[in-house]
């Protein structure tokens with residue numbers, strides 16, 4: 001009886017200490033002497049571009065699911081807004097706490113590379129998911145969809161949404177340094193040039209991963225350019241903001257909007273017809289897959305140049321190129337299917 005009571009007491013103390021460690025790191029305090037390494041399993045730091053986005057909340061949900069299956073600890077921590085300096089600070093804190101793997105979705109491939117290399121020098125495995133850093137600053141990258149496929153998807157969705165293959169178009173992006181958005185923009189322009197040469201790309205404006213800012217840059221632009229045919233939104237959080245701007249100016253039905261969309265953010269617009277389609281992959285699966293890759297990298301069961309690796313319920317994930325693993329194909333949401341998704 002006494003023994004069980006003692007165990008309970010220790011269990012309680014253990015969980016209190018863990019909570020305190022998590023709270024301290026959330027406040028941005030350096031924990032000089034504490035190690036987050038659990039008795040069993042490795043510790044993985046999962047860093048999103050920013051935390052105030054249901055996309056990244058869902059990624060953490062998938063990561064925790066994988067962590068439970070693998071018996072590892074995943075600490076999810078990122079800046080509230082898309083701030084690369086704060087991402088670097090979080091990496092440095094994870095290094096001091098001697099994490100085993102650091103897995104990042106980067107706001108800037110160059111600015112984050114020095115912190116990733118400091119982690120490598122400390123013997124920590126570094127990897128990326130969703131948005132890459134320079135290849136020498138990480139081992140593997142988990143890409144959500146092929147870059148070419150994304151370029152084609154954006155343009156074909158716009159052709160269907162706008163009902164034309166020509167005109168003047170605006171792109172509203174994330175931060176101007178975002179590696180995945182910059183590559184998608186390059187690919188969509190190349191695809192359009194090859195297939196629909198009447199599409200003119202007039203401007204690319206950053207909404208800085210902020211819904212209100214995405215709305216405001218669109219309002220300002222469309223006030224001066226009301227004959228715009230369509231707006232591409234190449235980051236999830238921008239889409240509702242851009243549609244709100246189009247509605248506010250009474251341009252609905254005249255200026256088409258399409259791009260990436262997180263179902264929970266775009267559902268009302270799909271239902272009221274102001275958005276006909278938007279694409280995404282499963283953010284839950286990208287978080288889940290990232291943790292399987294982190295564990296395999298740590299164990300040495302996957303390396304650059306492999307062909308595939310097993311990732312739990314996702315089955316075998318395929319390599320595309322020697323250091324990139326593919327999650328899958330983007331999925332297109334419409335008013336008919338959006339209720340099937342709960343992220």
Ligand code: RAM
Pocket residue numbers: 049053055056105130131174180234235236237260280
């Ligand atoms: C935002 C981020 C992320 C992107 C999604 C669709 O959450 O920019 O990198 O992949 O949108």
